[in-house]
Amino acid sequence: MIAADILLGLAMIFVICFVVFSILIVAALDRRNIKTNFLWIRLLIFKYVSQYRKITLKETGKVGILFYLWIVSINLALVSAVAGLILRGSV
Secondary structure (H helix, E strand, O other): OHHHHHHHHHHHHHHHHHHHHHHHHHHHHHHOOOOOOHHHHHHHHHHHHHHHHHHHHHHHOOOOHHHHHHHHHHHHHHHHHHHHHHHHOOO
């Protein structure tokens, strides 16, 4: 039970990181004078992340670090949540 709670807690931390990285990506696009709609960020975040990836790849020849942090955080949140739910026995 304790391991399940730890994993679910980690999942929540990773979700918070995902939200922070999403906001940072939108802010990076705003700094580059690309219009973003903060009210619709939930629906348009995949578009914004794709734009960020393309722009940073064009500017530096490499994809920006925020893209990788965004991908890793949501994947770790998913894996932690699933593992925590399996250990808890609710799945």
